Amino acid sequence: MNIKKFLSIKIHKSMIQAGIPSKYNVILRSCKKKIFGNYQINGIISAAIHLKINPNNLAKKVVKNIKLNNILTNITVSPTGYINFFLKKEWLSNQINLLIISKKLGLTKNIISKNIVIDYSSPNIAKEMHVGHLRSTIIGDSMVRILSFVGHNVIKSNHIGDWGTQFGILIAFLKKKKKKINFLLSDIEKLYKQAQKKYITDINFTKLAKYYVVKLQQKDSSCLRIWEKIVNITMNYNYQLYKKLNIKLNHHDTMGESKYHDMIPNIIKDLKKKKIAVNNNGTLMIPIKGVQNKKGKLMAVIIQKKDGAYLYATIDIACIKYRYDFFKADRIIYYVDSRQSQYLNQIFQIVRNAKYVPNNLQLEHHMFGMILNKNNKPFKTREGTNIKLNHLIDESIIRSKNIILEKNPLIKKKLLEDLSKKIGIGAIKYADLSKNRIHNYIFNWQKILSLNGNTSLYIQYAYVRTISLLKKANINLNNFLNLEINFISQYEFDLAVSFLDFEEIIFKIVEKGTPHLLCNWLYKITVLFSSFYENCNILNIKDTKLKISRLKIVLLTSLFLKQGLYLLGIDIIEKI
Known part of the structure; x- marks a missing residue:
């Protein structure tokens, strides 16, 4: 049982009977000094000021109306109007016995079970998980357990970026070097670093990588084979790490960006039809009302580039729509770091404006801070690189x-x-x-x-x-x-x-x-x-x-x- 809520409801009735308006709630707190009682009732003073009554006298009136003799004992009133009381030992004894035999250690609140999607962990493909993935992974996992414990239907969603620019870079590099993919995740990560460096410094390679991004999104068979191998090597490594960490995530919970790819053409068509998305010199974007960039201009979220490639935002819009349509989600919670706050709020605004989700669907960003070293700097190796989570x-x-x-x-x-x-x-x-x-x-x-x-x-x-x-x-x-x-x-x-x-x-x-x-x-x-x-x-x-x-x-x-x-x-x- 929720002891404070139970007592607050009873005591609130006593306050009303004492002439206190119902808008004044019971503020029930544990006593800091146990000699005064187990709990203390605050809130009488503000009501007394409103009613122009001495707080001590008003508190005594409330006490006279408290009919909890089987639960409370030694009810006292301080000169300033605080009410202190102890729980009766006999009543507490009975509650302890009930807790021992109860199925959920005393949880008595009846809830309406909701479909709750939790988006967490989200490791990078072609890279080993590092310490930066720790918070999302373990906070999300704990919330899965707690929400399931109280009776909700929880859908775990390990949203992985398996359809973006990094694949165009890797595919272009592997094809150019004519390399076969028969190696460990650590080897793929080294190759990706080489490829990324080339992507930044070599204009021709940059064009080639962008070309392969589009080819992959068009489901070219050769690109798909390379893509599938890289994803499988990465996620098989991560599943072993989840098992080691006692995290409730497996391949059934992995939902990559590729899952929503087929939805995107219709979504883009619909957003254009609703005049939510606008064409700006060949780039399709969605202006965000009330949000300006550093130059004072209206901010916009790009959903399709001139070359036809989709962006993260396009995928995330489709993802929310899918979660509502397919899972019938009542609540979607994102465990993503605080730096993504503005971006996620923009995506939430877009899906609501497009009527892809109803107003009563809860879209929540449960942001978190960073892990720091003793010098208040990001927790990294001495060389300044990310610490591998496995290490x-x-x-x-x-x-x-x-x-x-x-x-x-x-x-x-x-x-x-x-x-x-x-x-x-x-x-x-x-x-x-x-x-x-x-x-x-x-x-x-x-x-x-x-x-x-x-x-x-x-x-x-x-x-x-x-x-x-x-x-x-x-x-x-x-x-x-x-x-x-x-x-x-x-x-x-x-x-x-x-x-x-x-x-x-x-x-x-x-x-x-x-x-x-x-x-x-x-x-x-x-x-x-x-x-x-x-x-x-x-x-x-x-x-x-x-x-x-x-x-x-x-x-x-x-x-x-x-x-x-x-x-x-x-x-x-x-x-x-």
């Missing part, structure tokens, strides 16, 4: 292995390999996901692989502790699901209260695409669990009911940590 993963695994060996030099090799992968990959993913996506962040090896602080390893280690306690206890807790939880200490009570925030956190993420909120919550319950673990006797206790009570809290902690890490795409570990 970054391998380095994290090696560093994790060294940390494990320091703690346990006699660990078995198979376990060492398994743990180092789970810890190393989890560390990279969590370091990114725990940051608000709209901000840049500094990549720091020492911080991301620390056993302390807001890291995946800290949370994974807490999970190990929960599993260890449950195994040592060797008690079937299913036989005690109705047994009341005894809250003897503040540590176990605070931990139990924090469980009630799960639904609120999840649905905030569903709305905003901000998985860092889940990371913050997991870190919070891990800190609270650590305090509970260190200050409360769990196993060596004579009172059997109290022992089972505390083990049930341990069990629920383990369930939340496991589910939370899964939603982030991070593996649990059961021993270290």
Whole structure:
């Protein structure tokens, strides 16, 4: 359940009964100082000023109308009009028991399932994925998991650029050199760099490359054979990388620009007919109302060059139309970096003006910042080149292995390999996901692989502790699901209260695409669990009911940590 929403609805009725206009909402927050209560009601003061009433007196009127005696206790009013209260231990005990047996850890909100397309990862063809692809890939993957978890039908879309100028460059270069394509992706990338250099410096080669772009778009059989080989080599490499990263993307989710190619002639014809696209000296473009370039002239999006070649914008317009027509999308989310913000907004404007999508279709750009080094510069190699994503993963695994060996030099090799992968990959993913996506962040090896602080390893280690306690206890807790939880200490009570925030956190993420909120919550319950673990006797206790009570809290902690890490795409570990 969403405890804050549940209480806010009840308390809002009490505010209205106290004479407060309905426009004043309940502002319910967790108390910073636990001695005052679990929650605090704000918002009374502004209403009191409007009604010209003393805030303390108005708050007392509200309290008299609160009929939640079975849930709340110790309701107090501060001199300034804040209302503080505690949750009743008996009620909280019942909620904990319900959480343990619930299918989705207390998610009770009934949603209308939507078809949601998530556009993420989008690696470059003929190049290895680099660190710049990390954020889109792992944030998108986490959102796929979270949206699916709450009940939406999620369509994963790995939109790859397999139909543009780079293919004209590569095809021209390979044909000119008469090279056969029987090599690795790294070899193709080297060839592409050579070809690109020639494209910039050799006018004749530039013309030849543009010629082959058009030939490819006209589906020339020779060009198609080369194109298909390059795409397959690239994506087979990427699928292995996705598997390594525990990313839910495979060949079924790959939707290249070529998929929409046959739609484009009709779209161009339609845009011209609707007078949305205009001809400017042989170039077809769409003026964007209200947007000017640096020279103060109206900006325009080009959709077809003089030579007949299509551009990215043409493909993206067709792509959105396809996603609505074929997938019946209710919501389309793009996980693309912030530099594409203006461009995507222009594409969204075009498809709406053309009536390719209805007004109620949500088109969202969930932008993200950059990964930086300690000097606040883009995170690159010493030579200034992009860090290969595979190299970054391998380095994290090696560093994790060294940390494990320091703690346990006699660990078995198979376990060492398994743990180092789970810890190393989890560390990279969590370091990114725990940051608000709209901000840049500094990549720091020492911080991301620390056993302390807001890291995946800290949370994974807490999970190990929960599993260890449950195994040592060797008690079937299913036989005690109705047994009341005894809250003897503040540590176990605070931990139990924090469980009630799960639904609120999840649905905030569903709305905003901000998985860092889940990371913050997991870190919070891990800190609270650590305090509970260190200050409360769990196993060596004579009172059997109290022992089972505390083990049930341990069990629920383990369930939340496991589910939370899964939603982030991070593996649990059961021993270290």
